[in-house]
Amino acid sequence: xxxxxxxxxxxxxxxxxxxxxxxxxxxxxxxxxxxxxxxxxxxxxxxxxxxxxxxxxxxxxxxxxxxxxxxxxxxxxxxxxxxxxxxxxxxxxxxxxxxxxxxxxxxxxxxxxxxxxxxxxxxxxxxxxxxxxxxxxxxxxxxxxxxxxxxxxxxxxxxxxxxxxxxxxxxxxxxxxxxxxxxxxxxxxxxxxxxxxxxxxxxxxxxxxxxxxxxxxxxxxxxxxxxxxxxxxxxxxxxxxxxxxxxxxxxxxxxxxxxxxxxxxxxxxxxxxxxxxxxxxxxxxxxxxxxxxxxxxxxxxxxxxxxxxxxxxxxxxxxxxxxxxxxxxxxxxxxxxxxxxxxxxxxxxxxxxxxxxxxxxxxxxxxxxxxxxxxxxxxxxxxxxxxxxxxxxxxxxxxxxxxxxxxxxxxxxxxxxxxxxxxxxxxxxxxxxxxxxxxxxxxxxxxxxxxxxxxxxxxxxxxxxxxxxxxxxxxxxxxxxxxxxxxx
Ligand code: ZN
Numbered sequence: 001x002x003x004x005x006x007x008x009x010x011x012x013x014x015x016x017x018x019x020x021x022x023x024x025x026x027x028x029x030x031x032x033x034x035x036x037x038x039x040x041x042x043x044x045x046x047x048x049x050x051x052x053x054x055x056x057x058x059x060x061x062x063x064x065x066x067x068x069x070x071x072x073x074x075x076x077x078x079x080x081x082x083x084x085x086x087x088x089x090x091x092x093x094x095x096x097x098x099x100x101x102x103x104x105x106x107x108x109x110x111x112x113x114x115x116x117x118x119x120x121x122x123x124x125x126x127x128x129x130x131x132x133x134x135x136x137x138x139x140x141x142x143x144x145x146x147x148x149x150x151x152x153x154x155x156x157x158x159x160x161x162x163x164x165x166x167x168x169x170x171x172x173x174x175x176x177x178x179x180x181x182x183x184x185x186x187x188x189x190x191x192x193x194x195x196x197x198x199x200x201x202x203x204x205x206x207x208x209x210x211x212x213x214x215x216x217x218x219x220x221x222x223x224x225x226x227x228x229x230x231x232x233x234x235x236x237x238x239x240x241x242x243x244x245x246x247x248x249x250x251x252x253x254x255x256x257x258x259x260x261x262x263x264x265x266x267x268x269x270x271x272x273x274x275x276x277x278x279x280x281x282x283x284x285x286x287x288x289x290x291x292x293x294x295x296x297x298x299x300x301x302x303x304x305x306x307x308x309x310x311x312x313x314x315x316x317x318x319x320x321x322x323x324x325x326x327x328x329x330x331x332x333x334x335x336x337x338x339x340x341x342x343x344x345x346x347x348x349x350x351x352x353x354x355x356x357x358x359x360x361x362x363x364x365x366x367x368x369x370x371x372x373x374x375x376x377x378x379x380x381x382x383x384x385x386x387x388x389x390x391x392x393x394x395x396x397x398x399x400x401x402x403x404x405x406x407x408x409x410x411x412x413x414x415x416x417x418x419x420x421x422x423x424x425x426x427x428x429x430x431x432x433x434x435x436x437x438x439x440x441x442x443x444x445x446x447x448x449x450x451x452x453x454x455x456x457x458x459x460x461x462x463x464x465x466x467x468x469x470x471x472x473x474x475x476x477x478x479x480x481x482x483x484x485x486x487x488x
Contacts (some may be wrong), residue, residue: 013269027226108397127399148402171475188325190313227260255288262449272453282410301435331379347408415474
């Protein structure tokens with residue numbers, strides 16, 4: 001950044017380097033590290049986080065930012081916001097939240113072993129109380145949940161999410177009940193040896209636009225993407241011999257990785273060379289996974305190649321049958337296994353419950369009953385036990401509250417971007433059917449990736465789709481697609 005004051009640039013460079021180190025250590029922890037390395041790695045990561053915190057809250061940084069405001073107003077605005085938020089939260093509270101988070105995680109594991117929410121309940125109550133204390137540090141927020149949500153989706157409020165989700169829910173619930181009345185469909189079955197899946201997965205990813213020397217693929221139990229820098233993107237996946245789910249997970253994680261890879265080089269070492277929010281990030285992964293990866297156009301090119309790899313399992317599967325089999329909709333209990341249509345309702349359920357917990361209108365003791373009632377209302381199914389209900393996600397155990405909405409925001413935004421990209425690239429389907437994704441990637445880089453954290457999420461969304469978050473494109477897409485697939 002030539003125009004940035006050298007002393008400020010140096011500070012931002014150090015912050016970026018600490019983030020970089022943290023990303024590499026966290027990636028290594030999940031991909032490479034032998035299990036006994038865990039305690040020392042925990043210490044190392046905590047030290048890096050503390051150093052990051054100390055640098056970020058340093059009043060000298062505030063002074064440099066104040067002096068630089070005119071030179072690089074957007075960079076200064078973003079970093080000043082980080083600086084001010086970090087300064088608001090007392091160190092003791094941060095430490096307490098972190099301890100309660102790791103205790104909560106162990107308690108959650110015990111509760112899962114016992115399949116008993118009562119074991120977990122006190123830990124959850126503690127995390128909720130600490131989340132409220134965190135929110136108290138931001139008295140200017142209209143709702144305490146706003147401060148929690150802002151950690152993951154800056155600039156979006158609980159009221160905006162509530163409004164968005166009510167409209168989304170009102171569209172999804174009737175669509176799902178219509179689909180549920182149709183005869184059940186079979187998901188794709190057969191043998192898909194992992195080594196061949198990895199090969200074709202790599203073949204697909206090679207068309208998607210990473211510079212060959214700027215990324216790598218590894219296995220992880222829970223697939224994720226990390227990005228120490230835009231030139232060092234770490235994608236992980238997990239393949240399984242009996243399903244193609246790992247291929248879709250790969251497309252998902254590559255979507256995250258392409259976002260990080262596409263940030264403008266001019267933002268290097270400013271702390272802005274990364275994704276702006278979890279919702280925007282998830283829009284990138286979902287766009288590739290669902291809107292590209294589950295479309296007939298995409299598989300027009302790739303199905304014959306997939307069939308070459310798995311001749312026995314796919315011999316009698318034509319394009320129509322394949323598309324039906326990778327787009328089965330079925331109300332289920334587990335969020336991470338949910339399909340494109342039902343997924344967002346799992347998220348809305350969690351949002352409504354955590355909002356009520358934070359407000360105090362729902363007591364933690366009543367949570368399983370409230371969960372079951374909403375599952376019945378949204379998806380029409382009964383929750384048999386805590387493991388298939390309130391104990392299924394890790395988030396609340398670690399005190400991660402305000403995060404869930406970003407998953408559904410990602411789905412909503414993915415559909416808005418898809419609609420805008422199709423309008424701008426009339427030949428998109430033809431290109432996908434020829435195995436080409438170049439113009440889509442260029443479009444996404446221009447509208448989303450290159451900006452890094454320079455614009456706020458609402459500004460970024462506004463310039464990309466000409467408006468704010470809107471559930472209509474997603475509902476239109478789902479009604480058209482599944483109306484045809486399920487002959488509704
Ligand atoms: Zn994701």
